[in-house]
Amino acid sequence: MPLPLEGIKIIDFTGVQAGPACTQLLAWFGADVLKVERPGTGDVTRRQLRDIPDLDALYFTMLNSNKRSIELNTKTPEGKKILEQLIREADVMVENFAPGALDRMGFTWEHIHELNPRLIFGSVKGFAEGHPYSDLKVYENVAQCAGGAASTTGFWDGPPTVSAAALGDSNTGMHLAIGILTALLHREKTGEGQKVAVSMQDAVLNLCRVKLRDQERLERVGYLEEYPQYPKTPFGDAVPRGGNAGGGGQPGWILKCKGWESDPNAYIYFTIQEQNWAQTCEAIGHPDWKTDPNYATAKARQPHIFDIFADIEKWLADKTKFEAVDILRKFEVPCAPVLSMKEIAHDPALRALGSVVEVEQEKRGTYLTVGSPIKFSSFTPTIKGAPLLGEHTDEVLAHLGYAAADIAALRGKQVI
Numbered sequence: 001m002p003l004p005l006e007g008i009k010i011i012d013f014t015g016v017q018a019g020p021a022c023t024q025l026l027a028w029f030g031a032d033v034l035k036v037e038r039p040g041t042g043d044v045t046r047r048q049l050r051d052i053p054d055l056d057a058l059y060f061t062m063l064n065s066n067k068r069s070i071e072l073n074t075k076t077p078e079g080k081k082i083l084e085q086l087i088r089e090a091d092v093m094v095e096n097f098a099p100g101a102l103d104r105m106g107f108t109w110e111h112i113h114e115l116n117p118r119l120i121f122g123s124v125k126g127f128a129e130g131h132p133y134s135d136l137k138v139y140e141n142v143a144q145c146a147g148g149a150a151s152t153t154g155f156w157d158g159p160p161t162v163s164a165a166a167l168g169d170s171n172t173g174m175h176l177a178i179g180i181l182t183a184l185l186h187r188e189k190t191g192e193g194q195k196v197a198v199s200m201q202d203a204v205l206n207l208c209r210v211k212l213r214d215q216e217r218l219e220r221v222g223y224l225e226e227y228p229q230y231p232k233t234p235f236g237d238a239v240p241r242g243g244n245a246g247g248g249g250q251p252g253w254i255l256k257c258k259g260w261e262s263d264p265n266a267y268i269y270f271t272i273q274e275q276n277w278a279q280t281c282e283a284i285g286h287p288d289w290k291t292d293p294n295y296a297t298a299k300a301r302q303p304h305i306f307d308i309f310a311d312i313e314k315w316l317a318d319k320t321k322f323e324a325v326d327i328l329r330k331f332e333v334p335c336a337p338v339l340s341m342k343e344i345a346h347d348p349a350l351r352a353l354g355s356v357v358e359v360e361q362e363k364r365g366t367y368l369t370v371g372s373p374i375k376f377s378s379f380t381p382t383i384k385g386a387p388l389l390g391e392h393t394d395e396v397l398a399h400l401g402y403a404a405a406d407i408a409a410l411r412g413k414q415v416i
């Protein structure tokens with residue numbers, strides 16, 4: 001059966017993480033993704049954080065699977081001509097260069113649109129066009145700071161903190177993928193291509209919407225009842241860092257389990273769900289809390305919520321995180337073990353689901369990567385290896401009509 005995006009040709013003029021994550025997702029779903037890379041060097045991540053000398057780093061292979069690669073110097077007249085040929089026959093082109101870099105090469109949106117009015121042009125920048133910082137180069141953590149994530153993450157007595165999750169990079173790529181697919185559907189109706197732009201700041205902010213909610217609540221009522229600061233510590237005029245407090249109306253915290261003294265991940269996340277309070281009391285051996293006026297309602301519990309969490313930790317003291325979750329799940333307590341990356345890498349359930357997959361990579365052998373987080377009923381994306389630098393240069397040029405002698409000449413002039 002053909003994959004859903006089979007026949008969609010994508011020029012992947014991207015690097016590092018945000019752009020490659022977007023095009024990789026589309027490649028998994030069947031698009032023909034051609035990575036255009038600088039001759040001799042290619043995507044900078046091929047060489048970053050290498051674990052095996054001279055081989056493409058995992059940083060590259062884990063973001064560029066299922067793609068092809070052409071080496072092409074798009075600053076030379078011959079290289080520009082080839083890129084123009086590729087644009088004429090593509091459906092989508094994606095880029096995430098520094099602001100102005102593509103324009104300097106001569107590939108403005110107007111020129112691209114003129115070359116192929118049906119083409120969807122996807123672009124990632126740190127800040128949106130028209131923003132006062134739109135000239136800035138941006139990496140992951142810069143975006144997390146500008147999008148509201150850092151100021152609201154961490155503990156109240158510590159500095160702003162960035163998340164390990166790639167909210168600025170891969171998250172922006174996912175937003176762009178949604179935009180590109182929407183534009184493809186729009187093209188089916190109108191025949192017209194369009195530019196789809198996503199800024200990393202906006203993509204981070206989109207995931208921080210509950211913190212914007214909290215800012216508005218804070219300005220109206222002067223406090224945030226679900227934050228650990230309430231009611232003892234006064235609030236300032238901006239949303240504070242709330243540690244591990246739950247972001248919704250249900251209090252929660254990360255609690256110690258058996259072995260926490262030596263295992264940095266011997267913890268669970270425990271949520272006190274209001275509608276499940278009676279069952280929660282049963283689960284943790286405190287049936288008396290169901291009717292005790294100091295415990296029976298969320299309002300009564302709030303002033304001493306951390307004493308309650310401390311009591312629950314006493315109950316957890318002789319249980320591993322897995323044993324605790326196995327008990328709590330029977331009482332419908334929303335909870336999970338804090339899983340280390342080692343546990344995730346070796347988790348048989350994630351392997352069986354295809355969420356963690358082993359991939360065969362030329363020269364490297366087998367390595368572990370993430371599979372599609374989106375599960376479809378009619379197909380299962382197959383994750384393949386990433387291309388070697390320029391692996392498909394000759395094949396692509398031959399398709400464009402270049403004879404072997406022309407290709408050799410281009411190679412001699414270092415265009416490819």
Ligand code: COA
Pocket residue numbers: 015016017018019036037038039072073074075096097098099100101102104105124125126136137138139140168169
């Ligand atoms: N042939 C010839 N030149 C090429 C080329 C090719 N195939 N591919 C890239 N180049 C050139 C660019 O045109 C640019 O040249 P210029 O500076 O002379 O105009 C140069 O290589 C470097 O471009 P860029 O990839 O943007 O690298 P950078 O090191 O200057 O900046 C970032 C890297 C990530 C900071 C920057 O690209 C950026 O801010 N991107 C937008 C936001 C983003 O995606 N951030 C990263 C998230 S993972």
